Amino acid sequence: MSYLDVLSESKDLVTPGMSACQGCGGELILRKVLQISGENTIIGIPPGCMAGAGVVGWNFSNGLKIPVHIPLLDNTASLLSGVTAMYQKMGREDVNIIGLAGDGATADCGFQSLSAAAERGEHMLYVCYDNEGYMNTGFQRSSTTFKGSQTSTTPVGKVKKGKKENRKNIPMIMAMHGAAYVATASPGHMKDMVEKIEKGIAASKHGFAYLHIISPCPTGWVSKPECGIDLAKKAVKSNYFPLFEVEEGVWRRTVPNPKPIPVTDFIAGLRKFKHLGEDELAEIQEYVDKNNELLEKLTREVS
Amino acid sequence: MRKYISPIGKEGLYVLDTASWRTYRPVMDKEACIECGACMSFCPVNSIYRDQEKKYYISYDYCKGCGICANECPKDAITMMLEGEGENE
Amino acid sequence: MSKIQALTGNYSASYGAALCKPDVIAAYPITPQSSVVEKLAQFSADGEISASMVEVESEHSAMSVVQGAVMAGGRAFTATSAQGLALMYEPYFRMSTLRLPMVMALATREMTSPETVWSGQQDAVSVRDAGWMQVFVENNQEILDMIIQGYKIAEDPNILLPLNVCYDGFYLSHLSERVEIPEQAEVDAFLPPYKSRHAILDPKEPMAVDPLTPGNILIEYRKSHLEAMQEALAKIEEVNKEFADQFGRNYGGAIDTYCMDDAEIAILTIGSMTGTGREAVDEARKKGIKVGLIKVRFLRPFPVERIREALKGVKAWASIDRSVVFGWNSGPVFMETRAAVGNADSTCNFSAIGGLGGADISLDDITGCIETLDKLKTEPGKKDTLWFSKPVE
Numbered sequence: 205m206s207y208l209d210v211l212s213e214s215k216d217l218v219t220p221g222m223s224a225c226q227g228c229g230g231e232l233i234l235r236k237v238l239q240i241s242g243e244n245t246i247i248g249i250p251p252g253c254m255a256g257a258g259v260v261g262w263n264f265s266n267g268l269k270i271p272v273h274i275p276l277l278d279n280t281a282s283l284l285s286g287v288t289a290m291y292q293k294m295g296r297e298d299v300n301i302i303g304l305a306g307d308g309a310t311a312d313c314g315f316q317s318l319s320a321a322a323e324r325g326e327h328m329l330y331v332c333y334d335n336e337g338y339m340n341t342g343f344q345r346s347s348t349t350f351k352g353s354q355t356s357t358t359p360v361g362k363v364k365k366g367k368k369e370n371r372k373n374i375p376m377i378m379a380m381h382g383a384a385y386v387a388t389a390s391p392g393h394m395k396d397m398v399e400k401i402e403k404g405i406a407a408s409k410h411g412f413a414y415l416h417i418i419s420p421c422p423t424g425w426v427s428k429p430e431c432g433i434d435l436a437k438k439a440v441k442s443n444y445f446p447l448f449e450v451e452e453g454v455w456r457r458t459v460p461n462p463k464p465i466p467v468t469d470f471i472a473g474l475r476k477f478k479h480l481g482e483d484e485l486a487e488i489q490e491y492v493d494k495n496n497e498l499l500e501k502l503t504r505e506v507s
Numbered sequence: 508m509r510k511y512i513s514p515i516g517k518e519g520l521y522v523l524d525t526a527s528w529r530t531y532r533p534v535m536d537k538e539a540c541i542e543c544g545a546c547m548s549f550c551p552v553n554s555i556y557r558d559q560e561k562k563y564y565i566s567y568d569y570c571k572g573c574g575i576c577a578n579e580c581p582k583d584a585i586t587m588m589l590e591g592e593g594e595n596e
Numbered sequence: 597m598s599k600i601q602a603l604t605g606n607y608s609a610s611y612g613a614a615l616c617k618p619d620v621i622a623a624y625p626i627t628p629q630s631s632v633v634e635k636l637a638q639f640s641a642d643g644e645i646s647a648s649m650v651e652v653e654s655e656h657s658a659m660s661v662v663q664g665a666v667m668a669g670g671r672a673f674t675a676t677s678a679q680g681l682a683l684m685y686e687p688y689f690r691m692s693t694l695r696l697p698m699v700m701a702l703a704t705r706e707m708t709s710p711e712t713v714w715s716g717q718q719d720a721v722s723v724r725d726a727g728w729m730q731v732f733v734e735n736n737q738e739i740l741d742m743i744i745q746g747y748k749i750a751e752d753p754n755i756l757l758p759l760n761v762c763y764d765g766f767y768l769s770h771l772s773e774r775v776e777i778p779e780q781a782e783v784d785a786f787l788p789p790y791k792s793r794h795a796i797l798d799p800k801e802p803m804a805v806d807p808l809t810p811g812n813i814l815i816e817y818r819k820s821h822l823e824a825m826q827e828a829l830a831k832i833e834e835v836n837k838e839f840a841d842q843f844g845r846n847y848g849g850a851i852d853t854y855c856m857d858d859a860e861i862a863i864l865t866i867g868s869m870t871g872t873g874r875e876a877v878d879e880a881r882k883k884g885i886k887v888g889l890i891k892v893r894f895l896r897p898f899p900v901e902r903i904r905e906a907l908k909g910v911k912a913w914a915s916i917d918r919s920v921v922f923g924w925n926s927g928p929v930f931m932e933t934r935a936a937v938g939n940a941d942s943t944c945n946f947s948a949i950g951g952l953g954g955a956d957i958s959l960d961d962i963t964g965c966i967e968t969l970d971k972l973k974t975e976p977g978k979k980d981t982l983w984f985s986k987p988v989e
Contacts, residue, residue, distance in 0.1 A: 208544040212557040220569040221523035224551070227573035232551035239553075246668075246797045258523065261516030261807030264509075269520065271797040273667065273805040275660070276686055282657035283687075286664025286672070287797055289620045289648040293670070299799055317660065320653035394548040422573075430574030430587075433549045511820040512756060513695045513795035514813075516804035 207398040214239040217269045224257040227429030229419030229436065230333045232391050234259065234304055237331055238270065240401045245300040246291075248275045248284050250314065252306035253421075254333070256340040278313035280305050281321035281330060288327045300405055301328040306419075307348040308338045311374045322381040322412045329408040331401075332374065335421035343424040347372040350444075351491065352484050353476045355424075360479045370491055375416040376498075379450040384411025387449035387458070390418050392436030396447060396458050403449070418445045426475030438470040443496040448503060455502040467492050525552065529572030531587040533565055539584035546576035546585060598782070603775040605768035608736040609675060609701040609761070610635035611775070612743030614645050615783040616699070619670035622650040622661035624680060627713045628765035629703040632675040647673075655680035659687040666696040667805060669792045671747065673698065677765055678705035678719040685723065691758045692727030693821065694795060694806065697750035699743050700728075702762045703769040704867070704918075706953040714954020715765040717867060717919040721895070721928045727821060729759040729828055730896040734870045736773040739763050741845055744783055748835050751790045755828050757821070764868040764918070766954060778843060786842055825897040832894060850899035852891040853906055855881065859888030861969045862907060863948075864915040866892045866929050869957045873916070876962035885970050892929050900936040907937055912944035912973035914965055914982070918951040925981055934978075944972045950984025957984060 205213075217238040224231035230253045238245065249255045249272060259267035260274040275283040280303040288301040310318060310332040318330065337355050338344040345355040351370045354360045358367040379386040385407030389397040400415055407413035418439050420432035427435060439445035440459060444467050447459040467489050471477040480488070535546075540563060547555040547563055554570040557563050565576070565585075577585040603611065609632045613621070621640075623633035639645045650661045655676050662672035676684065681702065691698065706716030720730060729749065731742050739761060746759040763769065795805050809817070833849040840846035854874050856862065865873040870891045880887045890906050892899075892915075907913055917927020924931050930947035934940040948965045951957040961984040972979055 208548065208557070211548050212544070216553045218553075219520050219522050220552070221525040223523055223525070226528065226571045227575055228551050232549070235551070235553050243802075244799045246799065258521055258808070261804035262521045263807065263809065263813060264516055264518040265521040265807065266516040266519075266802065266804035267521045267807070268804065269802060271799055271802045271805070273797055274807075276690070279656065279660035279687060282652065282660035283664040283667075285650055285652075285657070286620055286622065286661035286666075287668045288664075289650055289661065290665045290668035290670040293619055293646075293648050294668075316653060317657050320657060323653075324651065391549065428574075430578040432551075432573075433575050433579050511813075511816040514806050514809050514817055515795050516807035517802070521807070 207395045210398055211236070211239060214242065217243065218259060219267045222257045222259055222267060224253060225423045225429070227422045227432040228253070229335060229391055229421060229432055230254050231257065233331065233333045233417050233419055236397065237302065237304060237401055238268070240398065241300045241302060241405055243270055244298060245302055246271045246287060247302045247304060248273050248280050250275045250280045250305050250309040251277045251340070252309055253335070253340040254304060277309050279317050280309060280314055281326070282317035284328050285321050285324070285326045292327065297327070297409060300408065303328060303330040305332055306339070307332055307334040307336060308346045311347045311372055319381065322378060322383045322414065325384065325411045327408055327411065329404045329413040329415065331415045331417060333417050333419040335419040335424060337424055339421050339424040348374060352480050352488055354479060365479055365484070373495070378414040378416070382453070383414050385413040385449070385451055388416045388445065388447050390436045390440050390445060390447060392433050393440060393447060393459055400449060424476070427473050431473055435470065435473055438465065441465045442467045442470040443492050444470050446496060446499055448499060457499065457503045525569045525571050526567055529570060529590055531572045531574065532567060532570065532590055533572070533574065533576050533585045534588050535563070535565055536584045536586070537562070539582050541582055543581060545579045545581065549575050549579050551575065598776050598778045600774060600776050602772045603736055604631065604770055604772050605736045605739050605763050606631040606703060606770070607635050608740045608775050609743060610639065611777050612740035613673040613701070614639050615778065615780060616671065616673070616744060616747050616787060618647045618673040620650060620662060620665035620672045621647045621674065622652050622658045623674045623676065624652050624655045624658045626655070626677050626680040628705060628769040629675050629677040629680070629701070632701055632703070655684040656687065659684040659691065662698055663687050663691055663696060666698055666792060667795065667797045669796055669798065671698070671790045673700070675701035675703070677703045678707055681719045681723060682707070685726070688723065689726045695756040695821065696758060696795065697756050697790070698758045699746040699750060700758065700760050701739070701743065702760045703765040704762050705765040712953045715767055716952050716954070717762065720760065720762045721919045724896050724928065727757065728896060729757055729894065730762055731759065731894050732762045732867045732892065734868055734891065736768055736771070736775050737845065738847060739768065740775055740777070741839065741843070741847070744787060745835050745839050747790070748787050749828060749831050752831055755824050755831055756794065757824055757828065762867070767868045782842065786839065829897050829899060847893065848891070850894040851902050851906060852893060854889040854891070856888035856890065856906055858886055860886040860911050861966065861973055862888045862890055862910045862913040863962065863965060864890045864892055864913065864929050864933060866895070867918060869916060869918065869951060872957060872959055873962050876959055876966055879963060880966045885966060887966050895928070895932070898932050898936065903933055903936045904938065910943065912969045914946050914948050914969050916948045916950065916957065916962065916965065920949060940978065942976050944969070944976050944979060946979035946982055948982040948984065
């Protein structure tokens with residue numbers, strides 16, 4: 205089945221009308237993940253843009269057509285560990301147990317429970333939609349926010365110019381946990397993303413699967429809503445967000461990028477980087493190149 | 508009377524009228540469409556469908572008018588038109 | 597036939613939990629609770645229990661795992677102390693407000709600072725307004741018995757609230773006592789299996805658990821939670837009686853009383869100090885002091901009516917607390933009892949505080965408390981707090 209067939213023939217399990225912003229990457233990712241996992245799924249969506257957009261429901265209604273819970277910001281992986289333990293005990297391993305959390309709930313306060321669940325090999329798929337900050341509460345900095353980004357907690361002023369530190373490389377850290385399946389994905393490369401969601405669900409039947417998906421955020425990044433997919437593609441083509449997967453310890457670049465575009469081509473469309481001068485942009489290019497070199501080393505043997 | 512035990516939501520689906528957000532609407536030129544499926548796969552709201560004949564069409568019920576479909580169409584077969592202008596499908 | 601064994605309080609908690617056949621157990625080691633989880637891990641390693649053991653990295657995750665398990669329809673167990681309880685507060689509060697029944701053993705311990713690992717009830721009393729039921733027990737048999745009773749109370753369809761079995765760290769957790777371990781079949785007959793229905797994550801019955809809820813609806817959930825707490829007061833008595841009929845051990849329900857029939861003065865105790873309290877009462881009675889004892893077992897729900905009834909006609913009373921209420925210059929049992937009796941200023945009463953951070957509450961301490969009460973019994977009103985303290989010179 206081609207990915208277009210998959211997307212065309214599967215049921216959308218999310219409310220048709222949710223209050224995610226125009227052009228939201230998170231909404232796109234959530235819909236696709238659930239289209240692929242299907243109705244036999246339990247999902248945990250902690251506080252963040254998606255939960256804030258109403259998919260866990262309001263009053264007495266549900267925002268999804270499947271069972272959903274809003275865990276705490278910091279316990280998605282541990283709460284779902286209890287759910288999956290129970291489902292295995294009941295002999296109902298067919299039920300997909302999925303967590304879908306933003307980068308704050310994943311990389312910051314939720315990281316301890318995430319790391320532990322991966323170390324224990326809990327049977328679940330954990331999807332991080334990474335929009336590089338706490339967007340639901342007004343774009344505060346997270347540990348995946350890129351260096352130089354202007355956020356509401358790393359503002360640009362007379363002496364400071366956005367976030368000072370490089371992002372934490374969560375997908376690589378998760379891969380080093382020895383999880384059953386780890387991959388990065390981009391909605392701009394939909395075929396690749398669909399395949400990785402399928403693989404992630406399959407891997408969640410015997411271990412911990414982790415997907416880290418870049419999620420363009422027109423509101424926080426201050427970009428045009430129609431440009432989200434274009435940005436997601438450029439993030440990959442510039443090696444700002446390279447696409448790879450790690451399966452049973454084998455690293456593979458799923459979308460090879462022999463002729464990367466300059467990272468400035470990606471950054472140009474984003475006002476959050478607008479204040480950066482040549483030196484700062486060069487530093488970002490250097491970080492991206494180094495990160496890519498590391499990935500090349502890890503994937504060289506097999507690609 | 509409703510019994511208040513745990514906060515749960517199972518009395519129907521929570522649905523917002525997101526179509527009302529729209530300023531511009533995507534309009535598809537079916538002649539120009541090459542049926543590549545980009546619009547459907549990239550639509551964040553899943554408002555673009557493929558029918559039995561593998562033809563694509565846009566539903567305006569919840570489309571927020573973000574313009575991704577128009578921006579991603581390789582044949583420029585989708586145009587964003589100001590609400591109220593142009594022809595309705 | 598039940599078997600009799602010398603067990604520490606922690607092992608007694610482990611046996612109690614095992615007999616309740618939990619589906620999922622998740623706990624993180626902390627002094628003085630650690631041997632509860634160690635023993636359960638051994639049971640699991642030996643194939644004696646079928647529970648899934650989730651070896652978590654923190655108490656926050658321990659409570660989160662059991663929360664997920666109960667939401668998936670299971671019965672769950674965990675145990676902790678002090679800092680662990682503080683760390684798990686976030687999902688702890690949510691367990692009760694989502695109305696998810698379970699039992700957690702709490703080997704009570706003083707809260708840091710000053711840095712301490714020893715006994716005290718400050719951990720438990722600090723969370724007495726987190727919506728859980730809390731029972732404080734006196735000995736190791738009562739730990740085991742209340743874990744079994746605890747599930748029965750917690751899982752009652754009219755209650756649906758989690759319950760803490762609180763026992764003094766070290767004093768009980770590490771003390772070996774004679775414990776009667778009932779037969780599995782007896783426990784099975786007493787405690788039916790549990791399956792959550794009201795809030796469940798199951799694709800067969802899709803629902804959102806905890807949608808965003810505005811204040812006008814939230815207040816209805818709180819009202820219902822408070823009502824369930826009040827209903828639990830009757831359930832506690834009912835389950836106590838049922839347990840006594842079946843197992844032959846009667847704990848008196850939400851409170852237990854000793855020599856209260858003709859008492860002019862009374863002491864209120866909580867936890868393991870009660871044994872010393874009874875002895876002090878016996879000694880004082882020999883001297884002609886008409887004193888009785890009220891063992892406060894449940895702090896949540898607080899047995900207002902039973903305490904009011906027990907203190908009827910009493911001229912002077914004091915509570916002995918192993919914890920404090922910051923801002924009231926008293927212990928929590930004192931504060932709660934003053935609120936409960938309604939006529940506090942027509943009697944003589946004071947708060948006694950001792951046993952903090954592992955300090956002993958001695959027979960002399962309680963005898964002194966009784967003698968002070970006897971002296972002051974004709975002077976109604978609230979008296980100064982009595983501290984069982986022996987400061988370093």
